[in-house]
Amino acid sequence: MEYRSEEEFLKSYNPNEYDRLSMTTDILLFSVSDLLQNNYRKTSEKVMSILLVKRETYPFKDMWCVPGGFLKLDEELEECPKRILAEETNLHNIYMEQLYTFGAVKRDPRMRIVSTAYMALIDKNDLKEEINSRAKWFNIQYDENKSGAQLVLTSDDDRIEVQVKKTLVEKTTNRYKYEIIKNDSIAFDHAEVIVTGLERLRNKIEYTDIVFNMMPEYFTLGELQKVYEVILGKELLMPAFRRVIADKVEKTDKIQGGGGHRPSVLFKYKKK
Amino acid sequence: MEYRSEEEFLKSYNPNEYDRLSMTTDILLFSVSDLLQNNYRKTSEKVMSILLVKRETYPFKDMWCVPGGFLKLDEELEECPKRILAEETNLHNIYMEQLYTFGAVKRDPRMRIVSTAYMALIDKNDLKEEINSRAKWFNIQYDENKSGAQLVLTSDDDRIEVQVKKTLVEKTTNRYKYEIIKNDSIAFDHAEVIVTGLERLRNKIEYTDIVFNMMPEYFTLGELQKVYEVILGKELLMPAFRRVIADKVEKTDKIQGGGGHRPSVLFKYKKK
DNA sequence: CTAATAGTGTCTATTAGACAGTATGTT
């Protein structure tokens, strides 16, 4: 059939001409929180944490997953994760970036659903926002080993353990395939999504200022270093660390005392 | 309604419960090709090039776009760009990575279509593969300036010029919004997709070995440097360049002569 | 010989790693 103009074509267009499917967006909400400490003098250790939601309905009933939901036809793609996160946590205007689009045919047992995952970051003050009763914060422990990695998520009374096998699939850019070889409690492909997010964050902290989205307005350099360390999974040397971040932060006239030791100057993120 | 098991739930599941839309994948196929030179002694200059396809039907009839097509319900997401590229170019087993998912509500005038863009790279030998008659290689000239960037795509008898306004939308990770302020010949949001791909490639060449996907098996270090230069849009110093790539390449016993000057040793990519 | 690129040597400047040393709060 021939059309004389785009308008004419669009008027007679049949939207069922091509396969149709549903899309969702899933949100990895990461933060770094303080572990309780028994020694009043020691500064509290830090852990990464992630918000998970317990599924109330099939499929994967009673398992844990990352917050997510269906994209509406009249909703901009990036608005979808924002809306869902606001529904679950009451958080607005927080850092968010598109992570990856997962589209395996069998990733959802109901039907074909492609999902675009987003990564969101908040600082530990935002952590106190009221969250949906089905949602819970889990501490993350992510250790890489020779054959893959182990992901352990813990909450007060829940412990989720996932074994991941990493296979190098592309040598020039070091791209890995993650196969989940043990997982009883995480729904869909969300274990893979979480691992993808953790690795992205670990990479990006090295060459961007992304970490400041996980920091409160005022922070000490000691805290900042601890956040780097917990995300990178390794310890850093203080003088080298301070040299590198020196031009990203700005000294303030505020001071944080109270620990049984020399008080620390509070810094701010410098936007230059 | 209550279900006793996941099977029972799935049996009565109605796939129309949520909004349904179509998905496409678009492929940025980049390469670096030689410009013709009149001086027999000078080595040929290089340019980046991209494969575009002329649209034969509405919408955007007669405009140029990146190769793409609809995702089938039973097709893995990454298989879709591979299939489409094979249809258009007869290329198989080439480097491809997921770039970004574009999902603006109005990006396609027909209906809601979300598209996942992939970036593919080939070396200049693959460039000679037979391509679909609607497809054509365009040379890329991409210059950034204070307020944005200019993208000029040229082929034998076609010249496409796009003005892009870049606005910093996120300071910690230097994320920009690209607004196309002048474009008469590129369909859909593909100008934005191309710019996103160019910037991704420019970033990734710095911290990965991605460039070797654009090189033939044997190459001289001079050629390799020229490819870096054309992608980065700046000149590099030879000794520094050679130091940096020294442990990524492997000397062979082959030699390339024929230019009116000292012949050059051919190298291979070293996978370590 | 000449134009043009190939390839090396080296000096300097900058950045990163390591560790020692000093400073100062709370209990």
Added chain:
DNA sequence: AACATACTGTCTAATAGACACTATTAG
């Protein structure tokens, strides 16, 4: 006083930038 962290100084090692120099071919 002592613990624990805050913060600085400095020596060394590694990496990056700049430029000068030598080598080698086709015509």
